[in-house]
Amino acid sequence: MTHNTLPEALARQLADHFQQRFSRGESSRLQHGRDESVHAPQLPDGVVLAESTAEVALTVKLCAEYGVPVIPYGVGSSVEGHVLAPSGGISLDLSGMNQVLAIHAEDGDATVQAGVTRKQLNDALKGTGLFFPIDPGADATLGGMAATRASGTNAVRYGTMRDNVLATTTVLADGRVMKTGGRARKSSAGYDLTRLLVGSEGTLGIMTELTVKLYPIPEAISAAVCTFPDIDSAVQTVIQTIQLGVPVARIELLDALSLKAINLFSKTTLAEAPTLFFEFHGSPAGVAEQAQTVQAIADELGGANFAWATHPEDRSRLWQARHDAYFACLQLKPGCRCFPTDVCVPISRLAECIAATNEDIARVGIPIALFGHVGDGNFHLVVLVDTANPEEMGEAAWISQRVVERAIAMEGTCTGEHGIGLGKRKYMPLEHGEVAVDVMRAIKKALDPANLLNPGKILPPPHE
Incomplete structure (x- = not known):
């Protein structure tokens, strides 16, 4: 074609x-x-x-x-x-397929068309006492979020789209319509086709309707910001928090360059130093206990300037600034494009992975910001490049490959939430092995023998 x-x-x-x-x-x-x-x-x-x-x-x-x-x-x-x-x-x-079809508040689930966005769903849930927590930052469609197995800032507590899609209506490559899953919270009936489709990036079928889990809005929510003398101290705070089992809802890491960009873009006055953003959900007593525990951990590791945001408008401003980090970083180099990459590693290897990555960042001349959802071992690099400059593109490709190969060597993954698309196909055999990739190709061929559904994505050609 x-x-x-x-x-x-x-x-x-x-x-x-x-x-x-x-x-x-x-x-x-x-x-x-x-x-x-x-x-x-x-x-x-x-x-x-x-x-x-x-x-x-x-x-x-x-x-x-x-x-x-x-x-x-x-x-x-x-x-x-x-x-x-x-x-x-x-x-x-599918953006015009934007109807919320059903809300079952008593069961904690909703059925939506694939073009419904996460903000639209949460608006529809007002008054129910429930919310949909998966929050990748962009106001993406639920169908797109399921296709890429998206997650975001809340994943450390509420999981990813993989954990929160109960059922789908999906159009197969020949035009047949298939129902997968159901509204029951568990099932042992046959192959789990819903999980097969979530993360398939539109290569196995096109999801047109989704049934997703909903959660009670917490009785109390508190957010905090804390700065650290260096990235390693911040990461060690995250690791100890997770290993202690503190049920924190969000832990976000931002480096000094990210904070500089956010301050310029969002007109905030946050300290331009390695920083953690926290959010705690639960009862008032539970939230207070979680916050005290984390603050004690941070104090021992040099954390300072704890600033609390308990009013909804203050929390919203804080998290909006975090969500704007990607676009804020783009403004650091007008006219540039972002060569993004994200990886995820076991939490015990996070400090080592980030430290080695920062050593690589110091070796290149292009601006690179580091931030991420470190509560589940996931971090991002925002690599700012002039796409017409071969030297900059070469440096960006080098650092992306370095961080991916390092993460996989640490028994992590080449992408925690961005997905594979065109950009990371070449890493699939390295991460999964040739046998697993061959099985994926067999599944693709069985469901889409003519290779017409989003061709060229996820799976590298056999000769690569």
């Missing part, structure tokens, strides 16, 4: 059904052929705006008849090239 060569017969059928919701215009194709990654845009041949599972199934079935790839699209906030169209085809935009 070559670019811009959509079969006319297929184009006519899509135009007949979708009318103005089918486009071959360059601006629409460009919007759907790029994301937040450093990869150059790769445009689809057309864009379909779907509004129902039936429309997704029709589009996929028609594309299968003509051998045309289909790339699912949410809001384009991914950072590893997930929505790019290296083989052309149809970008299937």
Whole structure:
């Protein structure tokens, strides 16, 4: 399939059904052929705006008849090239499928269309006493979050999308509609197809509806900021907190460069030093006990300037500043792109991994910020590059490879939450072994024999 060569017969059928919701215009194709990654845009041949599972199934079935790839699209906030169209085809935009279909407050779950965003779901939950905790920062769609197995700042307490998707409605590569899972909290019935789909990045099926877990809003919430003399002291505080079993809801690490960027972008006045952001959930007494325990640990390791935020507006301002860190860092080098990478390691190896990574950062000339959800061993590098500068791109590729290979050597993973997409396919055999990758290829071939669902993502070609 070559670019811009959509079969006319297929184009006519899509135009007949979708009318103005089918486009071959360059601006629409460009919007759907790029994301937040450093990869150059790769445009689809057309864009379909779907509004129902039936429309997704029709589009996929028609594309299968003509051998045309289909790339699912949410809001384009991914950072590893997930929505790019290296083989052309149809970008299937699910953002219009944005209905909250059912809220079962008594069971603690909700069923939504894939285009519902996390903020939209939480708005719909107001008055129920429940919330959806998975928070990757961007206001991503639930379908996209499930496809990339997203997590975020709350994962240390509430888990990732893998732990919080109970059921799906999924369109397969031939257009058939499949239901997976159910609303029961556990099942021993057959293969766990829901978990197979969560994290598959649209390569095995297109999830159109999801049933997700909900949680009670904590009775008390308290947040704190604490600075440290160096990164290692901050990381050791995290490790001791987790190893003591303190049920902290969030622990975020930001280095001095990240804080500088946040202060400039968000107009905050946070100390520009290695810093931990904490949040505690529970009863008032439980939250107070957790906070005292963590503050004692931090004091022993040189932590200072504990600042508490117990008012909702103060907490919101604090976490909004944290969520803005990625875009804040981009402003440090106007006109740059971010060459992002994230890894995750066992918590006992976190300090060693970050220390070695900081040694690598000192060896390159490009700005690199380090922050992450260190409560579960996950951290990110925001590597700022001029994509037209081969030297900068080479340094970025070098440091990304160094941190990935180090994490895998420590029995960690090449990505804790960004996913594989196009960017990290080459690391799949290193992390999983050739046998496991062969099994993944076999699953892909069984479910998508013509390789039409988001082709080129996750699995490296056999010759790589």
